[in-house]
Amino acid sequence: MSDLKFKPGQAVDVARAMRWGAWAVAEYRLFSMSKWMGSMFAFGLGNPVIYLISIGLGIGALVDINTGGQGINGVSYLQFVAPALLATTAINAVMEEVTFPTMQGFVWDKMFFAMNNTPITPKQIANGIMITATVRGVFNVLLYELILWLFGAVPVTSLLPMFITSLFAAVAFAAAMMSVTVRLENDDALFAIIGRFVISPMFLFSGTFYPLDQMPIYLQWIGWISPMWHSTQLGRFLSYGMPLETWQLVMHISFLSAVFVIGILAAYPKFESRLQK
Amino acid sequence: MTSDMIVAKDLKKVYGDFVAVDGINFTVKQGESFGLLGPNGAGKSTTMKMISSVSKRTGGELTILGKDPDKFGPEIRAHLGVVPQKDMLDRELKAWENLYTYGRYFGLSRKFLKPKVEELLAFAQLEEKRNEKVEELSGGMQRRLAIARGLVNEPEMLLLDEPTTGLDPQARHILWDRLFRLKEQGVTLVITTHYMDEAEQLCDRLIVMDKGKIMADGSPTELIKKYSSKEVVEVRFGTDKNEQFADEIKKLADRIEVLPDRILVYTAHGEQTLEAIVAKGMNPVTSLVRRSSLEDVFLRLTGRTLVD
Amino acid sequence: MSLIQAGVTSAVAIAERRRGKLGQSVYAGRPHRVIQRSFFALKSSTWLGVVSGFVEPVFYLLAFGLGIGQIIGNLTDGAGNPVSYSQYIAPALLATSAMNGAIYDSTWNVFFKMHFAKLYQTMLHTSLGALDVAIGEISWALMRGTVYAIGFMIVVTPMGLVTSWYGLLAIPAATLIAFGFGSIGMAVTSYVTNFQQMNWVNFFMLPMFMFSGTFFPISIYPEPIQYVVMAMPLWQGVEMVRGLMLGIIDGALFVHIAYFLLMTIAGLIFTTRRLTALFMR
Numbered sequence: 068m069s070d071l072k073f074k075p076g077q078a079v080d081v082a083r084a085m086r087w088g089a090w091a092v093a094e095y096r097l098f099s100m101s102k103w104m105g106s107m108f109a110f111g112l113g114n115p116v117i118y119l120i121s122i123g124l125g126i127g128a129l130v131d132i133n134t135g136g137q138g139i140n141g142v143s144y145l146q147f148v149a150p151a152l153l154a155t156t157a158i159n160a161v162m163e164e165v166t167f168p169t170m171q172g173f174v175w176d177k178m179f180f181a182m183n184n185t186p187i188t189p190k191q192i193a194n195g196i197m198i199t200a201t202v203r204g205v206f207n208v209l210l211y212e213l214i215l216w217l218f219g220a221v222p223v224t225s226l227l228p229m230f231i232t233s234l235f236a237a238v239a240f241a242a243a244m245m246s247v248t249v250r251l252e253n254d255d256a257l258f259a260i261i262g263r264f265v266i267s268p269m270f271l272f273s274g275t276f277y278p279l280d281q282m283p284i285y286l287q288w289i290g291w292i293s294p295m296w297h298s299t300q301l302g303r304f305l306s307y308g309m310p311l312e313t314w315q316l317v318m319h320i321s322f323l324s325a326v327f328v329i330g331i332l333a334a335y336p337k338f339e340s341r342l343q344k
Numbered sequence: 345m346t347s348d349m350i351v352a353k354d355l356k357k358v359y360g361d362f363v364a365v366d367g368i369n370f371t372v373k374q375g376e377s378f379g380l381l382g383p384n385g386a387g388k389s390t391t392m393k394m395i396s397s398v399s400k401r402t403g404g405e406l407t408i409l410g411k412d413p414d415k416f417g418p419e420i421r422a423h424l425g426v427v428p429q430k431d432m433l434d435r436e437l438k439a440w441e442n443l444y445t446y447g448r449y450f451g452l453s454r455k456f457l458k459p460k461v462e463e464l465l466a467f468a469q470l471e472e473k474r475n476e477k478v479e480e481l482s483g484g485m486q487r488r489l490a491i492a493r494g495l496v497n498e499p500e501m502l503l504l505d506e507p508t509t510g511l512d513p514q515a516r517h518i519l520w521d522r523l524f525r526l527k528e529q530g531v532t533l534v535i536t537t538h539y540m541d542e543a544e545q546l547c548d549r550l551i552v553m554d555k556g557k558i559m560a561d562g563s564p565t566e567l568i569k570k571y572s573s574k575e576v577v578e579v580r581f582g583t584d585k586n587e588q589f590a591d592e593i594k595k596l597a598d599r600i601e602v603l604p605d606r607i608l609v610y611t612a613h614g615e616q617t618l619e620a621i622v623a624k625g626m627n628p629v630t631s632l633v634r635r636s637s638l639e640d641v642f643l644r645l646t647g648r649t650l651v652d
Numbered sequence: 653m654s655l656i657q658a659g660v661t662s663a664v665a666i667a668e669r670r671r672g673k674l675g676q677s678v679y680a681g682r683p684h685r686v687i688q689r690s691f692f693a694l695k696s697s698t699w700l701g702v703v704s705g706f707v708e709p710v711f712y713l714l715a716f717g718l719g720i721g722q723i724i725g726n727l728t729d730g731a732g733n734p735v736s737y738s739q740y741i742a743p744a745l746l747a748t749s750a751m752n753g754a755i756y757d758s759t760w761n762v763f764f765k766m767h768f769a770k771l772y773q774t775m776l777h778t779s780l781g782a783l784d785v786a787i788g789e790i791s792w793a794l795m796r797g798t799v800y801a802i803g804f805m806i807v808v809t810p811m812g813l814v815t816s817w818y819g820l821l822a823i824p825a826a827t828l829i830a831f832g833f834g835s836i837g838m839a840v841t842s843y844v845t846n847f848q849q850m851n852w853v854n855f856f857m858l859p860m861f862m863f864s865g866t867f868f869p870i871s872i873y874p875e876p877i878q879y880v881v882m883a884m885p886l887w888q889g890v891e892m893v894r895g896l897m898l899g900i901i902d903g904a905l906f907v908h909i910a911y912f913l914l915m916t917i918a919g920l921i922f923t924t925r926r927l928t929a930l931f932m933r
């Protein structure tokens with residue numbers, strides 16, 4: 068152990084530390100993330116591409132045989148599912164980057180408690196996590212759009228608007244998931260249960276692979292309350308012009324905005340009370 | 345700016361309806377080394393968390409570095425170094441990366457941190473382990489890393505919650521020495537511990553806590569003088585036999601404590617008392633005469649031994 | 653004191669008895685102790701988490717069967733008869749959930765026990781051998797998988813998705829599938845050192861799930877690719893269960909069974925070697 072010499076209390080620029088808190092958290096997350104770049108890309112892209120091929124092309128072939136080439140909404144099945152797969156990719160990527168670090172920070176490594184011993188505030192921790200998740204979403208959405216475009220599943224002019232809506236929906240949903248995850252005291256089983264009873268049904272019942280109105284009415288509500296469906300509807304409108312009334316557009320956007328606002332508002336106080344306990 | 349680093353008045357913390365800290369008063373001055381001593385569950389860590397300006401107090405007043413932690417948490421924390429009881433290191437990051445990322449939370453520049461991280465690794469004797477993940481470090485190494493991490497912002501006050509648990513004897517002594525040198529440079533130290541020798545070595549002043557209350561306070565020597573005798577004789581007669589000699593021995597001493605495995609005899613002159621015991625025909629299996637310690641103070645105050 | 657002595661004496665006695673028997677260095681004949689531990693752990697875990705293992709395939713069945721089924725219409729089974737889309741995918745989902753359950757138990761769960769709970773080190777410090785641990789853990793996965801399979805059959809039979817009495821055999825078939833995947837999964841896990849590597853397991857599972865004749869017949873692939881898919885264990889499992897549930901019994905069924913028996917034996921040998929190498933140096 069060598070000696071350590073310093074003048075106590077001189078090193079830190081308090082104003083600066085307080086101003087950039089959320090970004091310091093984001094920087095740390097990106098730093099950790101950079102270690103898994105390889106597998107992140109492999110999964111972030113590998114999984115959706117597999118879905119694209121198996122569902123878009125595989126099931127698509129069956130659909131086309133059955134409908135005599137009519138497809139759904141007058142477009143091929145591939146074009147029909149593409150916006151849904153984009154929504155899924157975005158939501159999965161952003162959500163993963165919010166829920167896992169939150170569990171890790173509060174339960175697994177308890178890193179958030181250590182962070183909170185510095186000038187960083189609980190709110191800044193929450194914001195930092197959201198920032199990183201958004202960055203991750205940007206990457207995954209862009210890459211996936213590129214693939215969809217190469218498969219001829221979406222027109223090039225729709226890429227930018229779809230980028231915005233799918234990313235926004237994903238961030239909104241992630242905020243809601245953060246407010247849920249921060250409430251998990253220490254039960255990893257609960258974490259898995261949410262995956263199976265919330266995330267997986269959302270993926271399956273939100274009109275992702277078929278028009279929602281094909282479902283029996285008693286299952287349709289799952290779609291109505293799922294950000295995935297709202298995101299997908301917007302995507303279909305933007306991608307191949309699926310007809311949507313103005314009020315429907317407004318409704319989808321408002322719903323997603325509400326999810327975002329409620330999620331953030333519900334997450335902040337719990338971050339604070341949990342860290343300041 | 346006052347020279348009082350911590351002022352606690354009637355400080356209270358309640359979890360649900362459980363009172364963890366029950367109205368304690370103390371002051372810590374700049375450059376002092378202050379100890380919190382007490383058995384498991386006494387409320388030491390809870391007090392530390394309130395001092396760290398993280399945990400919100402339930403009642404009373406608390407001023408840290410002249411400010412109210414409820415209002416100025418981040419400003420205060422900028423000047424504190426905290427070594428929590430549980431390390432809370434990032435297990436996926438390497439040793440040096442833990443120090444670096446933590447430094448960034450204080451808004452410290454990369455330029456500042458680059459040499460700082462090396463300096464801290466040397467301080468914690470982890471130079472060779474700089475590229476190991478936390479997971480791959482031994483328990484004691486993780487502890488040293490957590491201590492180094494608490495120093496990254498060159499704090500005015502260092503809060504150490506049981507700093508030496510898990511360290512080998514040599515590392516413990518080296519750490520004491522280094523902490524002492526930090527103190528010489530003006531760093532205020534607040535330390536919780538179960539170890540008497542540690543408290544005696546490190547603390548100018550300490551409070552003894554039990555069940556959320558302060559039982560006594562003062563310097564280690566003051567406390568020993570006040571609550572114990574000069575010397576202590578420890579005698580063992582074998583399991584289940586201690587009780588039967590207790591009454592007889594009581595007559596020969598200022599005070600005795602009967603523990604399950606031995607009897608502690610408090611007296612000014614240890615050797616003489618031991619001779620007297622033997623002269624009465626009581627032959628202990630083992631016996632030991634020693635100086636009185638904080639452990640004895642503790643036993644007197646709480647009726648319990650520290651590490652139980 | 654005397655209690656401890658008695659314990660030690662009987663432990664030694666048991667160890668002595670096994671000495672000289674085949675495989676005594678790796679097998680103490682008490683894998684049921686390992687299972688018993690899992691059972692205790694189960695009792696204290698969340699029931700929702702346990703139930704969810706069986707709910708997932710039902711969700712898939714509802715979503716794909718009801719949703720996509722309508723836009724796909726009927727397919728034909730192996731014997732050329734028309735089957736609804738739900739009838740087509742139900743056996744595949746049963747086989748897949750058997751696979752997923754077994755893989756989960758033998759990879760994530762085993763990984764956690766190996767690296768965090770250090771459970772195996774503890775077990776192997778007693779007189780249990782590596783093979784006891786391997787069989788015990790895998791059997792546990794099987795018991796769980798079988799219960800899930802029964803639950804699934806209880807749901808799908810009233811829906812008219814099982815058209816033959818042979819369908820009852822789908823339950824042991826699911827157990828066999830789980831045995832095969834579980835034993836290989838555990839061997840693979842013993843090579844894994846961190847969570848990120850664990851993710852790669854999923855990376856290979858998903859395509860297998862999507863492309864093994866689960867959601868659409870493999871006849872849409874070019875012929876060479878069909879052969880590749882047919883070599884995959886999941887395709888073997890899906891076809892085995894599908895044949896049973898739809899009552900198409902032919903020689904292929906025995907090929908599938910043989911495939912899984914071989915896979916299981918290979919997995920067990922492999923796992924025991926690895927556990928011995930890892931913990932009994």
Ligand SMILES: Nc1ncnc2c1ncn2[C@@H]1O[C@H](COP(=O)(O)OP(=O)(O)OP(=O)(O)O)[C@@H](O)[C@H]1O
Pocket residue numbers: 344359362363364382383384385386387388389390391429
């Ligand atoms: N977050 C919490 N919620 C509820 N009770 C708590 C919480 N933290 C601590 N306590 C309780 O407060 C009491 C004091 O705990 P504390 O951690 O301060 O003890 P300590 O003196 O540090 O003990 P040790 O020597 O074991 O570290 C204990 O009874 C503990 O159970």
Ligand SMILES: [Mg+2]
Pocket residue numbers: 388389390429505
């Ligand atoms: Mg404590």
